[in-house]
Amino acid sequence: MRILVVHAHPVAASFNRALFHHTVERLMAAGHEVDALDLYAEDFDPRLTSAEREAYHDLEKNCANVSAHVERLLAADALVLVYPVWNYGFPAILKGWFDRVFVPGVSFALVNGQVSPTLHNIRKLVVVTTYGGTRFRTWLMGDPPRKLIGRMLRALIKPGAPVSYLAHYNLNLATDQSRAAFMARVGAVMDRF
Numbered sequence: 183m184r185i186l187v188v189h190a191h192p193v194a195a196s197f198n199r200a201l202f203h204h205t206v207e208r209l210m211a212a213g214h215e216v217d218a219l220d221l222y223a224e225d226f227d228p229r230l231t232s233a234e235r236e237a238y239h240d241l242e243k244n245c246a247n248v249s250a251h252v253e254r255l256l257a258a259d260a261l262v263l264v265y266p267v268w269n270y271g272f273p274a275i276l277k278g279w280f281d282r283v284f285v286p287g288v289s290f291a292l293v294n295g296q297v298s299p300t301l302h303n304i305r306k307l308v309v310v311t312t313y314g315g316t317r318f319r320t321w322l323m324g325d326p327p328r329k330l331i332g333r334m335l336r337a338l339i340k341p342g343a344p345v346s347y348l349a350h351y352n353l354n355l356a357t358d359q360s361r362a363a364f365m366a367r368v369g370a371v372m373d374r375f
Contacts, residue, residue: 183306183375184215186258190265190276192222197353197361201310202264204365208372209262217254221275226251228278241287251283260306260375261339263331267313267349270323272330289338304339306375307331308346310368317351346371 187209189202206218221228237243245252255261265276272280286292289301309331313320328347336345348371350356350364 183259184217184257185209185260185262185375186217186219186254187262187264188276188279189218189220190222190263190273190279196266197356198264198266198312201312201365201368204369205262205264205310205372208369209375212373212375214375217258219251219254221279226275226279228275228282230278230281234282239286239292244285245283245288248282251279252288255283255288255301256303258304260308261304262308262310264310266353267311267320267327270320270326272327284338299338299341301338302340305343306345307335307339307343308348308371308375310348311350312353313349313351314354315352317349320351 187202187206189199191198191202193199202218202220206216209216231247234244234247237246263276265273271277284290284301287300289299291298291300311327315323328349331347332345336343339345348364348368350360352360
């Protein structure tokens with residue numbers, strides 16, 4: 183299976199970056215073809231320009247500035263996202279990647295003014311994420327990232343495709359044991375991919 187693994191964390195020594203490398207290594211060891219996309223390392227610009235917004239519905243122009251990213255997404259059979267949750271949302275660079283890459287003609291079509299999902303090449307979606315806060319506090323806030331993955335992204339990919347959300351909560355008070363246990367959980371999921 184060809185898997186696009188997208189990572190969004192700026193710190194090379196972070197636990198999140200270790201999760202990204204672990205994910206890629208385990209998927210490759212399991213025999214998958216992995217396209218590892220580190221948004222910070224590739225200096226992805228998350229800003230949607232005025233020209234891009236004006237060309238948003240022009241299928242010939244709307245992804246001209248991000249065509250390499252569109253090609254990588256459309257070539258994948260599965261998508262794995264590895265990122266931290268900050269302020270109960272995606273890091274800006276990842277949100278910008280969605281805004282600039284998941285455009286009409288790529289992740290959906292407009293048919294008679296209605297959205298029709300088209301990202302059916304993605305047959306599996308897995309999220310590996312970390313939260314500074316506790317699961318309870320995150321639940322009180324409504325856990326927006328989990329909802330966006332489970333609702334918006336799930337709706338864009340192949341109907342019925344499995345979606346997994348692996349989260350390490352309370353990272354601010356994490357221990358070596360809790361990080362190791364989460365790393366093992368992530369590795370086991372990647373081994374079974």
